[in-house]
Amino acid sequence: MSLRTRRTWSLLGLLTAPSAFLLCFFLCPLVLMLIYSFLTPGLYGGVEWEFFHLNYGRILGWADTKYERFDPVFLIIFLRSLRLAALTVLTCLVISYPAAFWISRMPPARRNFALFLVTLPFFVSLIVRLFAWVLILRPTGFLNQGLMGVGLTSEPLEFLYTDFAVVVGMTYVFIPFTFLPLYASIEKLDTAQIEASFDLGATRVQTFGKVILPATLPGIAAGAVITFIPALGNFIVPSVLGGAKVVMIGNLIEQQFLSARNWPFGSALAMLVMAAVLVLLIVQLRLARRQDVP
Amino acid sequence: MYRAMIGPGHSACPGSSSESTLMPAPLEITAASKSFRTPEGGTITALDDVSFGLDGAEFVTLLGPSGCGKTTLLRTISGFEALDHGTIRLEGQDVTDWPSHKRPVNTVFQSYALFTHMPVSRNVGYALEIAGADKATIRRRVGEMLELVGLAGLENRRISQLSGGQKQRVALARALAGRPKLLLLDEPLSALDKNLRQKMQHELKSLQRELGIGFIFVTHDQGEALTMSDRIAVLAHGRIQQLGTPQALYRRPANLFTADFLGDSNLIPLVVAEGRGILPDGQSFTLNGAPRAGTLMLRPEDLTRTRRGEAGLTFKGVVAARYYSGKDFQIELDCPGTGRLLAVLRDDGAVPDTGAELTLHSATDALHVIEEVQP
Numbered sequence: 001m002s003l004r005t006r007r008t009w010s011l012l013g014l015l016t017a018p019s020a021f022l023l024c025f026f027l028c029p030l031v032l033m034l035i036y037s038f039l040t041p042g043l044y045g046g047v048e049w050e051f052f053h054l055n056y057g058r059i060l061g062w063a064d065t066k067y068e069r070f071d072p073v074f075l076i077i078f079l080r081s082l083r084l085a086a087l088t089v090l091t092c093l094v095i096s097y098p099a100a101f102w103i104s105r106m107p108p109a110r111r112n113f114a115l116f117l118v119t120l121p122f123f124v125s126l127i128v129r130l131f132a133w134v135l136i137l138r139p140t141g142f143l144n145q146g147l148m149g150v151g152l153t154s155e156p157l158e159f160l161y162t163d164f165a166v167v168v169g170m171t172y173v174f175i176p177f178t179f180l181p182l183y184a185s186i187e188k189l190d191t192a193q194i195e196a197s198f199d200l201g202a203t204r205v206q207t208f209g210k211v212i213l214p215a216t217l218p219g220i221a222a223g224a225v226i227t228f229i230p231a232l233g234n235f236i237v238p239s240v241l242g243g244a245k246v247v248m249i250g251n252l253i254e255q256q257f258l259s260a261r262n263w264p265f266g267s268a269l270a271m272l273v274m275a276a277v278l279v280l281l282i283v284q285l286r287l288a289r290r291q292d293v294p
Numbered sequence: 295m296y297r298a299m300i301g302p303g304h305s306a307c308p309g310s311s312s313e314s315t316l317m318p319a320p321l322e323i324t325a326a327s328k329s330f331r332t333p334e335g336g337t338i339t340a341l342d343d344v345s346f347g348l349d350g351a352e353f354v355t356l357l358g359p360s361g362c363g364k365t366t367l368l369r370t371i372s373g374f375e376a377l378d379h380g381t382i383r384l385e386g387q388d389v390t391d392w393p394s395h396k397r398p399v400n401t402v403f404q405s406y407a408l409f410t411h412m413p414v415s416r417n418v419g420y421a422l423e424i425a426g427a428d429k430a431t432i433r434r435r436v437g438e439m440l441e442l443v444g445l446a447g448l449e450n451r452r453i454s455q456l457s458g459g460q461k462q463r464v465a466l467a468r469a470l471a472g473r474p475k476l477l478l479l480d481e482p483l484s485a486l487d488k489n490l491r492q493k494m495q496h497e498l499k500s501l502q503r504e505l506g507i508g509f510i511f512v513t514h515d516q517g518e519a520l521t522m523s524d525r526i527a528v529l530a531h532g533r534i535q536q537l538g539t540p541q542a543l544y545r546r547p548a549n550l551f552t553a554d555f556l557g558d559s560n561l562i563p564l565v566v567a568e569g570r571g572i573l574p575d576g577q578s579f580t581l582n583g584a585p586r587a588g589t590l591m592l593r594p595e596d597l598t599r600t601r602r603g604e605a606g607l608t609f610k611g612v613v614a615a616r617y618y619s620g621k622d623f624q625i626e627l628d629c630p631g632t633g634r635l636l637a638v639l640r641d642d643g644a645v646p647d648t649g650a651e652l653t654l655h656s657a658t659d660a661l662h663v664i665e666e667v668q669p
């Protein structure tokens with residue numbers, strides 16, 4: 001066997017297992033969902049194998065039959081999810097950027113410890129961590145007691161079951177997702193380039209805008225996308241911290257599959273989220289490519 | 295290869311010393327000290343009471359072994375390191391406490407430090423962009439600068455598409471575009487191969503003459519320092535060992551370190567008695583001045599096979615090694631009493647081979663005594 005065919009074979013061998021895995025557990029369910037979203041919901045759950053477009057009609061506006069009507073609430077929930085996910089990304093970035101900068105300039109031993117601390121929350125169950133936030137945010141919780149203790153407020157404020165609580169919770173859950181890609185690109189930042197900028201007359205602010213930010217833009221984009229996607233579809237945080245008041249698209253999908261047992265409609269909602277994510281990825285790719293071309 | 299580029303803002307007559315005596319010195323450092331704390335808790339003295347300056351549009355080289363404080367000295371001038379003690383003046387103005395972006399000084403960094411996310415044109419135009427110049431002015435200046443460094447037409451290249459030599463030139467163009475009063479260059483040629491390095495040495499030198507501004511050039515390569523400089527400052531252990539023209543440093547080094555660091559030399563211990571220096575083998579010669587002890591320095595090329603004049607020293611020995619270097623031979627001569635001497639003899643077809651006896655002479659005017667005793 002020549003070296004070349006040997007290479008081809010070993011490549012094939014290495015790729016078979018992951019490809020099969022992705023095919024079975026990612027692509028097939030996805031195609032199944034896509035098909036389901038165009039099928040008629042069965043009367044008692046399940047599906048009937050008959051083409052049906054009103055699943056989308058109920059969300060996007062053209063359904064007006066007796067059983068299947070358009071309801072703007074789905075779009076409202078979807079838009080709210082987009083907004084809350086975007087807010088989460090923003091808060092994560094604002095917190096992670098200076099932190100990543102600071103950690104990347106630490107001496108190595110302390111830096112590794114700090115990085116370990118960033119990933120520490122992963123070692124504790126998500127549900128436990130979220131209920132801790134319930135304890136903090138509820139009317140008799142630490143936050144309200146603290147605010148009243150200092151005298152800033154006279155009676156408990158509604159924090160729990162608000163957009164605020166959901167954004168706080170999602171920021172808390174997803175911050176390592178933003179932090180790590182951001183850190184990777186900030187750590188690579190060439191200190192000499194920053195000095196060169198000062199040397200050529202730039203102030204700190206100018207240096208940040210013209211050198212540091214553009215050089216770390218790939219990390220910002222990667223961190224934002226990798227946070228936005230799971231935040232958009234998340235249903236655990238809004239169900240614990242948003243309750244019935246702050247419903248996100250993830251809760252709706254979960255509901256359709258588990259309690260309403262309308263799988264085709266749930267699939268249609270899921271496809272909507274997929275579409276949003278795809279658009280986002282295409283925009284990001286475009287941006288990344290434009291950065292590559294001088 | 296550089297085209298003349300004398301714009302407004304540059305003094306049009308470089309090297310006219312009558313002008314520079316009227317103007318304040320471009321750079322004046324007085325009693326500068328700087329020490330660093332090491333992670334282990336100790337301190338390193340990187341600069342120890344350094345006083346140093348430029349008298350006019352000079353090409354001054356900081357020469358010294360790695361770790362002697364050259365980069366630190368440059369960084370205190372550009373404002374990246376604050377001095378512990380001492381003052382820095384630029385054109386008479388005390389800038390010791392100024393942040394680096396306010397100092398009219400630009401640097402060519404050892405690693406070039408080009409902005410990798412910008413094309414060549416924005417790199418070169420950066421100082422003007424920061425200063426708020428309009429687009430047309432920037433474009434014109436960038437074109438001028440790229441032509442000056444021989445990269446005309448490369449405006450739109452990405453940094454990653456440049457060779458090492460081209461990056462070097464872009465870094466140079468970028469540092470010069472803002473018309474600095476003084477250019478600092480930190481070992482800019484060390485990453486280039488030998489041919490390119492030699493070419494750049496000549497270009498940098500003529501560029502400095504053309505622009506008529508001071509260059510402070512850092513290197514650990516003594517050949518480079520001798521070729522390029524108007525004056526050389528030899529640094530060791532954070533101190534300036536000697537400051538002077540290349541010829542002065544080479545012919546009359548003030549101490550053993552400079553003698554040893556610049557070129558090859560034979561260092562022979564002397565005993566001083568009655569105004570004469572006595573060599574270990576008993577020869578002696580008249581001393582100028584009255585040192586109490588000292589070391590005789592003889593450059594290898596000052597040892598000849600024929601005697602010039604009556605007085606002088608003679609060394610008789612056996613050739614221990616002979617190396618051919620093209621136009622001449624390097625000889626190691628074992629002399630009883632004196633030790634091993636290094637000599638450079640022209641290849642005239644009669645240079646004795648290893649094992650042969652050889653007598654070498656040196657004229658009186660080639661003898662230089664350093665008032666320092668070898669440990």
Ligand SMILES: Nc1ncnc2c1ncn2[C@@H]1O[C@H](COP(=O)(O)OP(=O)(O)O)[C@@H](O)[C@H]1O
Binds near residue numbers: 330
């Ligand atoms: N930021 C720093 N922290 C600690 N020590 C430093 C720092 N910068 C330089 N030094 C030390 O100061 C001395 C001089 O360094 P440097 O000026 O870089 O030397 P050179 O450029 O001549 O090689 C060295 O011993 C170096 O280890």
Ligand SMILES: [Mg+2]
Binds near residue numbers: 364365
């Ligand atoms: Mg250095």
